[in-house]
Amino acid sequence: MTLTAELRDILGHDRVLSEPLERWVYGIDSGVVRGDAELVAFPETTAEVASIVGLARHYRTPIVARGAGTGLAGGAVPTQPGLVVVLTKMNSVEIDEENATAWVGPGVINLDLSKQTEPLGYHFAPDPSSQSACTIGGNIANNSGGPHCLAEGSTVSHVLALEMVTADGDVVMLGGPAPDPVGLDLRGVVVGSEGTLGIITKALVRLTPNPPDVRTLLTAFASVEDAAATVSGIIARGVVPAALEMMDQRMTQAVERFVSAGFPTDAAAVLLAEVTGLSAAVEAEAAIVEEVAGQNNATTIRVAADEAERARLWLGRKSAFGAVAQAAPDYYLHDTVVPRTKLVETMTRVYEIADRYGIMMLNVFHAGDGNLHPLMAFDSEEEGMLDRVKEAARELVEICVDVGGSLSGEHGIGIEKRDLMKLVFNEADLDAQARVRESFDPDEMFNPDKILPAGSRCFDLGRPPLEGMWV
Amino acid sequence: MTSVRSALDGLPGQVDPIDGAPDADATVAPSSFEEIEAVLDAASEHHLRTLIWGGGSHQGYGGRLDPVVVLSTANLNRFVDFQPEDLTVTVEAGVLVEDLEAHLEQHGLTAALPETPGTATVGGVVAAGISGWRRARYGPTRERLLEVTLITGDGRKVRGGGRVVKNVTGFDLPRLATGSFGSLGLIGQVCLKLWPLPPAKATVMASDGDAALATAFRPQAVVEMGGSARVFLGGTPEEVEGQASAIGGEVVDGWNWPGELAGEVQWSLRVPPSKVRTAINEVNAKYEYQAALGVGEILIGGPDGDVQALRTWAESVGGALVLVAGPAELYERIDPWGTPPPALSLQKRIVQRFDPVRILNPGRLPGGL
Numbered sequence: 001m002t003l004t005a006e007l008r009d010i011l012g013h014d015r016v017l018s019e020p021l022e023r024w025v026y027g028i029d030s031g032v033v034r035g036d037a038e039l040v041a042f043p044e045t046t047a048e049v050a051s052i053v054g055l056a057r058h059y060r061t062p063i064v065a066r067g068a069g070t071g072l073a074g075g076a077v078p079t080q081p082g083l084v085v086v087l088t089k090m091n092s093v094e095i096d097e098e099n100a101t102a103w104v105g106p107g108v109i110n111l112d113l114s115k116q117t118e119p120l121g122y123h124f125a126p127d128p129s130s131q132s133a134c135t136i137g138g139n140i141a142n143n144s145g146g147p148h149c150l151a152e153g154s155t156v157s158h159v160l161a162l163e164m165v166t167a168d169g170d171v172v173m174l175g176g177p178a179p180d181p182v183g184l185d186l187r188g189v190v191v192g193s194e195g196t197l198g199i200i201t202k203a204l205v206r207l208t209p210n211p212p213d214v215r216t217l218l219t220a221f222a223s224v225e226d227a228a229a230t231v232s233g234i235i236a237r238g239v240v241p242a243a244l245e246m247m248d249q250r251m252t253q254a255v256e257r258f259v260s261a262g263f264p265t266d267a268a269a270v271l272l273a274e275v276t277g278l279s280a281a282v283e284a285e286a287a288i289v290e291e292v293a294g295q296n297n298a299t300t301i302r303v304a305a306d307e308a309e310r311a312r313l314w315l316g317r318k319s320a321f322g323a324v325a326q327a328a329p330d331y332y333l334h335d336t337v338v339p340r341t342k343l344v345e346t347m348t349r350v351y352e353i354a355d356r357y358g359i360m361m362l363n364v365f366h367a368g369d370g371n372l373h374p375l376m377a378f379d380s381e382e383e384g385m386l387d388r389v390k391e392a393a394r395e396l397v398e399i400c401v402d403v404g405g406s407l408s409g410e411h412g413i414g415i416e417k418r419d420l421m422k423l424v425f426n427e428a429d430l431d432a433q434a435r436v437r438e439s440f441d442p443d444e445m446f447n448p449d450k451i452l453p454a455g456s457r458c459f460d461l462g463r464p465p466l467e468g469m470w471v
Numbered sequence: 472m473t474s475v476r477s478a479l480d481g482l483p484g485q486v487d488p489i490d491g492a493p494d495a496d497a498t499v500a501p502s503s504f505e506e507i508e509a510v511l512d513a514a515s516e517h518h519l520r521t522l523i524w525g526g527g528s529h530q531g532y533g534g535r536l537d538p539v540v541v542l543s544t545a546n547l548n549r550f551v552d553f554q555p556e557d558l559t560v561t562v563e564a565g566v567l568v569e570d571l572e573a574h575l576e577q578h579g580l581t582a583a584l585p586e587t588p589g590t591a592t593v594g595g596v597v598a599a600g601i602s603g604w605r606r607a608r609y610g611p612t613r614e615r616l617l618e619v620t621l622i623t624g625d626g627r628k629v630r631g632g633g634r635v636v637k638n639v640t641g642f643d644l645p646r647l648a649t650g651s652f653g654s655l656g657l658i659g660q661v662c663l664k665l666w667p668l669p670p671a672k673a674t675v676m677a678s679d680g681d682a683a684l685a686t687a688f689r690p691q692a693v694v695e696m697g698g699s700a701r702v703f704l705g706g707t708p709e710e711v712e713g714q715a716s717a718i719g720g721e722v723v724d725g726w727n728w729p730g731e732l733a734g735e736v737q738w739s740l741r742v743p744p745s746k747v748r749t750a751i752n753e754v755n756a757k758y759e760y761q762a763a764l765g766v767g768e769i770l771i772g773g774p775d776g777d778v779q780a781l782r783t784w785a786e787s788v789g790g791a792l793v794l795v796a797g798p799a800e801l802y803e804r805i806d807p808w809g810t811p812p813p814a815l816s817l818q819k820r821i822v823q824r825f826d827p828v829r830i831l832n833p834g835r836l837p838g839g840l
Contacts, residue, residue: 240558278688281707413640433641
């Protein structure tokens with residue numbers, strides 16, 4: 001027997017892809033790293049996933065779990081010949097209205113969940129720009145964010161429990177529906193682990209009440225500094241808006257050509273602020289946003305007049321990456337975080353890099369969180385361009401780390417930033433992370449070569465445990 | 472090889488025994504991470520069971536421990552880095568929650584840690600995974616832990632996370648450390664995410680807690696005790712006033728948090744939010760209680776006898792009944808945690824890799840880990 005034949009025995013012929021043309025697309029994600037999916041399986045149940053893991057273990061084949069493939073860091077890109085397990089067919093949704101939670105399959109599309117819970121007055125708070133395509137399993141793997149994570153937190157704040165198939169092929173439940181499940185918080189460490197600790201087959205997610213009132217404000221500024229000062233100013237006034245998003249001029253121009261969202265294209269920076277809650281609070285907080293923007297020389301302050309205008313503003317924000325496709329054939333989107341107070345300094349240095357390398361750089365980002373998304377638009381056909389882009393990207397990350405920032409706010413490490421981990425963690429730190437990984441998956445069967453640079457597990461235990469020390 | 476006695480004598484930071492702590496051969500209060508590394512390295516070498524001691528306020532959680540060394544965090548009490556504009560603060564473990572919150576309040580901020588902390592330290596609250604009542608609004612403490620520095624059982628300093636409010640850079644050690652009861656390492660330093668304190672605060676004394684919870688929009692907390700509820704509101708003055716009159720009941724300015732439960736024995740009953748009413752009906756006739764409506768934690772003062780029926784029910788709905796304080800003999804009769812979590816072998820493997828000799832608070836976690 002072969003792995004392919006045994007998989008087909010379990011899943012049937014059609015749910016296993018082995019022809020090069022069929023499986024080509026499963027070797028890449030939405031980023032710049034390419035790999036090869038040797039074999040692709042589409043389980044529909046937890047039991048099938050457990051059987052697949054058992055077979056993979058038997059054949060010593062690595063497994064890469066995959067959702068919609070919208071990731072940007074190569075997290076779902078295979079690095080070794082092996083099996084890609086696509087979880088998009090596991091898309092059941094069971095809503096528990098009494099507890100404002102839902103059990104969802106990993107393949108449920110993010111926006112579909114919010115659409116299903118909308119009539120009940122709830123939504124799933126994490127809202128990545130890819131939310132109409134990305135899956136909740138992928139959100140969990142990357143601890144995805146989105147504009148509204150400023151006030152609501154990233155995916156990990158919205159996951160209460162996980163059903164997971166372990167490297168041994170066991171099905172375990174991590175976390176639970178009640179507060180503070182006893183023991184170590186394994187649920188918390190599995191979220192954001194990019195498929196390296198197990199395969200998630202079901203998740204209990206928290207639903208967030210839809211706000212009774214909402215105001216979306218468009219403000220524009222003649223300088224990025226003024227826009228950044230407005231961000232800090234709003235938060236210093238004690239307001240944490242539901243979202244606080246910034247776009248630079250190149251980006252607003254690209255977006256306007258693409259979807260006509262109504263952004264002023266002559267401004268150096270546009271800030272989109274959304275405040276939500278009870279009407280009394282929304283009015284007061286919107287007034288503060290207007291006041292602070294005015295103090296910082298805003299050239300435009302406009303409150304979305306109705307739901308249609310609000311939707312158009314958000315469409316503009318979330319279409320940013322699509323809009324870039326009009327500017328250049330390729331783009332490389334980065335994701336780093338800096339302390340909010342370092343936004344201006346970082347942006348200035350980011351533009352310097354772009355100029356020095358002669359690369360078009362556009363910026364659209366979650367300003368409230370200090371989560372930058374510098375985007376380099378280029379033509380990879382141009383001689384030496386790809387190398388320049390990669391060098392510029394590395395410098396950009398170094399700058400962010402230099403001001404006290406981190407490698408990724410919401411896209412994850414994957415392959416893309418794996419070797420940059422040493423910029424933020426020392427040997428002992430990386431070794432500790434490798435110990436976590438080893439506890440779950442000692443043979444590195446799940447998504448090998450991701451997150452941690454080779455050789456991270458560098459310290460060995462010097463002392464044998466004493467017999468009977470385990471009480 | 473040094474003898475155990477000389478190893479104990481050589482531990483840095485020796486102090487007098489701490490009031491309330493169990494008897495031990497040595498009590499140390501190191502004042503630097505290097506000293507802690509030295510203590511834990513020696514403890515690992517000589518297999519010295521080490522009890523970590525913060526403010527002593529959550530030592531009732533988990534299995535009892537007969538320590539050789541008590542390691543106090545009292546001298547790890549520095550404010551390391553405060554960035555009000557970034558809404559982050561970094562402090563050492565031994566800083567008192569009360570002192571931290573008082574300092575933050577001067578800047579109009581809060582870490583939303585427990586509101587009546589007593590002697591609790593920041594490190595202790597994180598290690599025990601304890602949250603304040605305001606978790607109803609801001610989520611549990613683990614949501615605010617951005618960065619952690621651990622000194623592992625084998626005496627190595629490791630850092631996880633980072634001092635930024637949003638971060639997916641590697642495995643989430645801060646979350647793993649929250650509620651770990653020191654089993655991975657001594658929590659030496661943490662960076663916390665902060666929230667602005669609302670400009671207006673009020674407490675509404677409501678007769679019907681469930682109705683109040685349904686009426687209020689994302690209140691700071693709704694706590695029911697003895698058949699009536701307190702609704703904690705925060706926001707703009709107009710918002711708080713509007714909410715208070717919609718809920719109905721006597722309104723008190725500011726937040727009037729519940730005091731400590733009386734009695735030596737205390738339990739934390741944890742159930743899904745929809746089961747809180749059933750839980751209250753089970754206990755209200757017999758015991759004092761404080762129930763976090765909409766959250767699912769009910770603190771109970773009292774039962775020192777047969778709790779098996781209540782525990783079985785709690786576990787059947789996906790929750791737990793956890794002993795948080797009581798006399799030593801009670802811990803001999805009743806497992807303080809109840810049924811261990813399903814992935815116990817995974818938990819054990821992680822603990823083994825951070826504390827290979829198993830010297831840090833051994834037996835404190837569920838399942839005897």
